[in-house]
Amino acid sequence: MTADTILSIIKDHFTTAFFLIILLALLFSTLYFLIYKKLLRGTATLSIKPTIVTFMLIGYLMMVAGVTVFNRSPYMMGSMDLTLFGSYIEAWNDFSVKNWQYVTLNIVMFLPLGILLPLLHDRFKKAVWTILAGILLTLSIETFQYFTGFGVFEFDDLFNNTLGAIIGYGLTMSVLKVWNKRFLQAVGYLSPLILTSLAFAIIFVTYSLKEFGNLSIVPNQKVDMTETTVILDVMLEETNHLPAPVYQVNSYSEAEAKKFAETFFEQMELDTSDMDVNRDAETGFFYVQGDPGYSLWFEFIDGSYSLKNFLFEENIQPIDTDESNLLNELNRFGITLPETAELHHLGLGEYEWKTHLYEEGNSLIDGTLYVEYFSDKTIKTMNHSMITYNKVRDKPIKTKQQAFNQLMDGSFKWFEGDIRKIEVKDVELTYFLDSKGFYQPVYSFKSIINGSNNEILIPAL
Known part of the structure; x- marks a missing residue:
């Protein structure tokens, strides 16, 4: 689950949680002031700070429930991954923003718990109680996911959530110590945050110093081959x-990807003045509304893309054609293919060109180009992953x-x-x-x- 997804979930649930807290506060006020104070003539006074912190904690727990339970569909009950640091190894091998977001957000998600508990009650100013609360909450979530299939019981989640609670606890306690002018103790309470930040800094510096990147095909753990x-x-x-030579692809920035999309659509004589642009960490999504309307999904790392034509008439159906018509239509998109590309007929109106490790000077061309051809003599769907790589050096x-x-x-x-x-x-x-x-x-x-x-x-x- 990416940062954008989680933030979207929190946003979706924030209004609901806010109104539920308001209703709960009104109910609590009614019970306290009208029933307890007036009817029962109670004498106990209401402490403002614990009450506010309690309602903040309730709102926080609603957000956690929304992220971890209510926005998921059952997948498979009994799924479990007890590999310690498996998510870190996967994030290292893939080294994508999405995977590192998954790791860091599992830490950040429990920061508020560690921050609020010491403010709620003096008992939680002892680290052991806050840590125990963090473990019990995340263990409850993981166990619920295990038995319901709404997620996977992951040992890394237990570790990361607990670490987040510890860091949050340290933040609150350090502020309290600074307030009491105990600066050395404040630094000690910040040590979990400092050490975690240092560990992540070492990981990212080490990666930046590597000559080449990491491969997602490297496993998180070994396959058991004893019975194989x-x-x-x-x-x-x-x-x-x-x-063997190592090659490099021409990667794109967000601005370069947007420029590519504008040029691509303009070659098709489409108006890009109102082009919609969305993106996540690694992919750009570009839309040209109208008749016809097109969407372009563009991968920043290698420039591969998928084109989809939508909002066309229902009576337009896929048909077969010959290669010359397909190549002429590709010219409309500004696409030329290497001579070695082999055409394969996959089905009605479906075609794919393949080029496998074709060397051309210091370049390597590899991949496929898939298209769907329709009865109005146009290509309406295209998946272009036939990429040209430039040689770096032999290794x-x-x-x-x-x-x-x-x-x-x-x-x-x-x-x-x-x-x-x-x-x-x-x-x-x-x-x-x-x-x-x-x-x-x-x-x-x-x-x-x-x-x-x-x-x-x-x-x-």
């Missing part, structure tokens, strides 16, 4: 492989045998349960885009896994 039968139907040379790589040893060790990514049998039919050197936009060499083990065709990717550098 592996059959190798190909010879693996043990001698060192020749150095030494592992042998196929070394890569196979990693496979046997379970050092590969796999999501589909236990592996009973792997039959390796072929192995080839291919490429995979890393988190910095470099196209790195990887070994692809073409295999039959549990009876189905699949592949296992192992980094080659």
Whole structure:
């Protein structure tokens, strides 16, 4: 769940939570002033600060419930991930804004709990009580998600939420110590925040100093291979492989992506003066309203995009055509294809060109271009991921045998349960885009896994 999604959920629930708190405050006031004070003639006085903090805590808990429970659909009951720091390893390997947001937001989400509890009652000024409250709350959420299927019981969530409560507690206690002019103690209470910030700083500095990016195909944890039968139907040379080139793609900033979209639509003679623009951390969404209307989804990291034509007449249907008509229509979009691109007819009106690792000078062209052709002689859907990569330098790589040893060790990514049998039919050197936009060499083990065709990717550098 991204930051934008969570903020949207909080915004959606804020008004509801606010009015519920107002109603609760009115009910509480009625019970206290009319019933307790007047009818029952109670003498206990109402403390303002704990009351305000209590209502703030109630509102906060409503927000947490909205984010963790009420805005999810049941997925699969009994899902559990007890890997410590698995979310950190995944965020490191993928190194996307979305994954790091997931980690940091799980910490930030429990900051208010740690901030409010010491203000609610003096008991929570002892760290052990606030930490225990943080553990109990997140354990309740994770257990509820486990038994209902509204989420996955994740040990990392328990760790991150508790850390957030500790940091929040430290913030409140440090302010109280500064208020009492105990500055050295205030610094001590800030140590969880300081150490956490330092750890994240080390992670991001280390990443920025790396020559190349990280690969999302690197696993968070090893696959259990103890009960797996592996059959190798190909010879693996043990001698060192020749150095392989590393390539780099032309990545785009948000402004460059917007300019690309404007130029793209203008080539189609569309008016971009009222073009709608939305974005998340890694993708831009561009819309041209009208008749016809188009949407363009654009990936910043490599410039791949998806085009969709909407609001066209129902009697316009997909039809087949020849390649020359398709190429002429592509010219309308300013697209030319390499001569080696092979056309494949996938279905009625559906076509795809493929280019596999085509070297042209110091460039490499790889990927596919998918289109749908309609009876008004236009392409209305397009997925363009045929990318040109520029050579950076040659790098030494592992042998196929070394890569196979990693496979046997379970050092590969796999999501589909236990592996009973792997039959390796072929192995080839291919490429995979890393988190910095470099196209790195990887070994692809073409295999039959549990009876189905699949592949296992192992980094080659």
